[in-house]
């Protein structure tokens with residue numbers, strides 16, 4: 001899997017994506033992450049990449065020419081047209097389903113906006129997908145691009161060790177995590193739930209699933225309503241919620 005990131009701030013990526021799981025995957029060449037500095041394609045002697053918006057109003061807009069030339073510097077070498085994703089507030093909001101869809105691509109070009117946004121003709125000319133990481137105001141598309149790279153890379157075979165990929169499956173089922181505990185057994189007068197100390201794996205799994213169902217129901221009703229529960233799960237949840245009332 002190859003990511004080419006078109007950005008005004010390439011150095012941001014090395015700091016964040018050079019570490020841990022993603023850093024190891026890059027070293028093992030399982031994924032490649034290449035950044036292209038849009039400013040290198042400015043035709044202006046002051047390396048200007050933004051200009052005043054037509055129609056007036058505050059803020060600046062990223063010009064089309066440097067972005068499209070940065071894109072061409074990659075695309076012209078390829079025999080295929082790589083999928084171009086513009087990280088944008090107008091995009092469809094990223095979720096695990098979209099992450100899975102993106103992870104099937106061999107090569108993604110990620111475009112990061114800045115200032116008030118980019119000239120609309122860039123979107124018409126080269127963008128295939130607009131994706132947002134959520135509804136809040138950000139400074140640029142760089143952090144969203146890193147979020148996308150992190151989430152997609154975790155699905156690429158070989159990126160996660162067997163240990164790490166365990167967590168991937170449990171998360172992916174669309175349920176929230178059950179409560180996690182590790183040593184010591186007692187911390188600030190709080191003990192670990194007895195069932196986890198019993199060594200009774202069937203009861204432990206039952207308790208964990210019950211906790212996940214209860215948490216998802218209580219904390220994320222939007223996520224819960226997308227679940228299709230079987231009879232056993234429904235009973236587990238009922239029992240857990242009854243305990244809550246007592």
Ligand SMILES: CC(C)(C)c1cccc(C(=O)NCC2(NC(=O)c3cccc4nocc34)CCCC2)c1
Nearest residue numbers: 087088089113114117132133136137138139140144
């Ligand atoms: C309604 C609401 C979503 C709050 C809204 C309305 C209007 C503008 C903005 C806003 O944040 N504009 C600034 C920029 N934002 C993003 O790039 C960006 C923001 C959020 C999620 C993202 N996922 O990818 C890229 C994202 C666009 C150009 C430079 C940064 C946000």
